[in-house]
Amino acid sequence: MTFPPSTATDAAAEPADTADPAASGPAVVGRSPGQLMWRRFRRDRTGVGSAIVVLAFFLIALLAPVIASLYGKDPYTTYGQNQPGLLNQFGYPIAPNGGISGDFWFGLEPGLGRDVFTQLVYGIRTSLSIAVIVTVLTTVIGVVMGVTSGYLGGRTDYVIGRVIDTLLAFPSQLFLIVFLPVVEAALVLPEEETPVWLRYVSICVVLTVLGWATIARLLRAQVLSLRAREFVEAARVTGASPARVIFKELLPNLWTPIIIQATLALPLYVGAEAGLGFLGVGMTEPTPDWGRMFQVGVNVYHSDVTYLLFPGVSMLIFVVAFNLLGDSIRDAFDPRTKR
Amino acid sequence: MTSFLVRRILGALMILLIISAVTFYLFYAVPRDPARAFCGKICPPETLQLVRHNLGMDEPLFVQYWHWLVGIFAGRELVQFGDCPAPCLGYSFATQEPVFGAIVDRFPVTLSLTFGASIVILAFGIITGMIAAWKVGQPLDKIASASSVIGASLQIYFVGPLLAFYLVDTMQLIPRPSYVPVTEDPVGWFTHLLLPWVVLSIIFTANYTRMTRSQMVEQLAEDYVRTARAKGMSNRAVFFRFAWRGAMIPIVTIFGVDLATLLGGAIITEQTFTLHGIGELAVRAVQNNDLPMLLGVTIVGAAMIVILNIVVDVLYAFIDPRVRLT
Numbered sequence: 001m002t003f004p005p006s007t008a009t010d011a012a013a014e015p016a017d018t019a020d021p022a023a024s025g026p027a028v029v030g031r032s033p034g035q036l037m038w039r040r041f042r043r044d045r046t047g048v049g050s051a052i053v054v055l056a057f058f059l060i061a062l063l064a065p066v067i068a069s070l071y072g073k074d075p076y077t078t079y080g081q082n083q084p085g086l087l088n089q090f091g092y093p094i095a096p097n098g099g100i101s102g103d104f105w106f107g108l109e110p111g112l113g114r115d116v117f118t119q120l121v122y123g124i125r126t127s128l129s130i131a132v133i134v135t136v137l138t139t140v141i142g143v144v145m146g147v148t149s150g151y152l153g154g155r156t157d158y159v160i161g162r163v164i165d166t167l168l169a170f171p172s173q174l175f176l177i178v179f180l181p182v183v184e185a186a187l188v189l190p191e192e193e194t195p196v197w198l199r200y201v202s203i204c205v206v207l208t209v210l211g212w213a214t215i216a217r218l219l220r221a222q223v224l225s226l227r228a229r230e231f232v233e234a235a236r237v238t239g240a241s242p243a244r245v246i247f248k249e250l251l252p253n254l255w256t257p258i259i260i261q262a263t264l265a266l267p268l269y270v271g272a273e274a275g276l277g278f279l280g281v282g283m284t285e286p287t288p289d290w291g292r293m294f295q296v297g298v299n300v301y302h303s304d305v306t307y308l309l310f311p312g313v314s315m316l317i318f319v320v321a322f323n324l325l326g327d328s329i330r331d332a333f334d335p336r337t338k339r
Numbered sequence: 340m341t342s343f344l345v346r347r348i349l350g351a352l353m354i355l356l357i358i359s360a361v362t363f364y365l366f367y368a369v370p371r372d373p374a375r376a377f378c379g380k381i382c383p384p385e386t387l388q389l390v391r392h393n394l395g396m397d398e399p400l401f402v403q404y405w406h407w408l409v410g411i412f413a414g415r416e417l418v419q420f421g422d423c424p425a426p427c428l429g430y431s432f433a434t435q436e437p438v439f440g441a442i443v444d445r446f447p448v449t450l451s452l453t454f455g456a457s458i459v460i461l462a463f464g465i466i467t468g469m470i471a472a473w474k475v476g477q478p479l480d481k482i483a484s485a486s487s488v489i490g491a492s493l494q495i496y497f498v499g500p501l502l503a504f505y506l507v508d509t510m511q512l513i514p515r516p517s518y519v520p521v522t523e524d525p526v527g528w529f530t531h532l533l534l535p536w537v538v539l540s541i542i543f544t545a546n547y548t549r550m551t552r553s554q555m556v557e558q559l560a561e562d563y564v565r566t567a568r569a570k571g572m573s574n575r576a577v578f579f580r581f582a583w584r585g586a587m588i589p590i591v592t593i594f595g596v597d598l599a600t601l602l603g604g605a606i607i608t609e610q611t612f613t614l615h616g617i618g619e620l621a622v623r624a625v626q627n628n629d630l631p632m633l634l635g636v637t638i639v640g641a642a643m644i645v646i647l648n649i650v651v652d653v654l655y656a657f658i659d660p661r662v663r664l665t
Binding site: 166168172173174175176177178179180181182185267271274275278279280281291294295297298301302305308309311312315316319320323324 | 362365491496500503602607618625637640
């Protein structure tokens, strides 16, 4: 028995699935838990809607160069400074609402006069890619550490447990900004200019190092309770190797918490990366960055509040959609939870 | 109680020791040499050696760490900067001011910010959560749930400037955020920090609304509530005298965990409203590559979290009579 008995009861307790008009005939079609989950998800209108929004954001990130070339501008050229009549003597857009026009859909960046639309599209690309990388890394490390700790127990569990406790006691935002230069200094000589890819890598490293403990702790607890269940014991008694127990008995039962944790983590990492950019310790100029747009926005909002709206509203839409999607996935995986 | 406190404080010191050792090692073991920065662009090897000696960096790393630790409790003599009385966290490489003094100067700002925000979060979050639980399934509950989803998705650096633009710049309802010492002018302290408090608490309040609601709903289904109702207790009494107490216990626990995140939020809030707190000090130290300042801020930040967590555990025993602090 690879799947826990609870999944089987779920399927039975879901009359809407079995009482499907197609299945009302004599033939009863068996469905895997994955199919059941997909059917439940498809029926959830909020979930599907937010999934479309989230997908759209990922498409924008992936297709940023295509979008920019169709639109005909790039995020680096200082249009406002090259063309007269766009910025006034203080560096603010002359046209109302931050310089929005047919040429510059989202207006111009005050000061440098770059195009806000392409800045945003490329910025989403930078931030989302970092968030995705960090989510994957923290999830993999967290799962490995959590399962190891919970499965082996004893001294290994004690050591990993203390490391997790210490990491979770850290004021993480403070450590994020403090460790970033340390990681960088370890990789680059002081005389050299930090290359862009290195800053990218060190942001990923710092976010991962400070991030894996949460999911590891959760999975450790899950494994501890699963380990005592009969089906795991049965597998052990019949002589299954530890690898088989972990991959065939434990992991299939851990997919739900893993996916739920990952969907919770991704918007948090988008926020954390943007926070670094906002504090001025994230991605450096001229690489476009979602978070650094807020840094500019905070400096210019007295005179040009429009500039702040585009990164702000787009991030709000993304995070709300992603959180709703996470809720829907959770409901689809586990129909017993009622919010 | 006493033995609990002693054990928790010893444990806290242990954690701080580990954090400081790790941070110290990471900062001073990296190849970026602070002595070189001090020495200037053209730096002959002899001068570099001298600067390194003056900064106490020619000794083995654990000796340096030991000196740093002793300095906190007994003070120390620094060749470069002169006498540094206890508690000594060294001198800033960038501004030459004593690190401890700089942190003490900034501390009231960050403390006022987190303290006020905590009160807003708990008061507002618990009240809205209770209202939602009182009216489960009704429009008011749905509004509270929907707005908590949006609230939790907002970013400080977006809402902050936006509210400042409309409330301060356009409508001029409240003064521009800044720090007025509470001892000088309590009213000014309150009005000038009102906006930062609200902004910092928005993202957290949503979470507490959701949690209070679900906890209350759960508590109201418990047997003891049914017993109370069966004995003829009014709905209001059940709600505010029984279920409320049970629902608060997990809230306090989560709040203890959230304190660290709240401090992180305070850093971003300080930067948003240019308040001169510890967060701003940390950000500037990072930009200047100012190692003693970074180390000092990290340790003080960690100490703050650890101490507040002990306070939360003690509060826990007051709320829940079943918890014995042994």
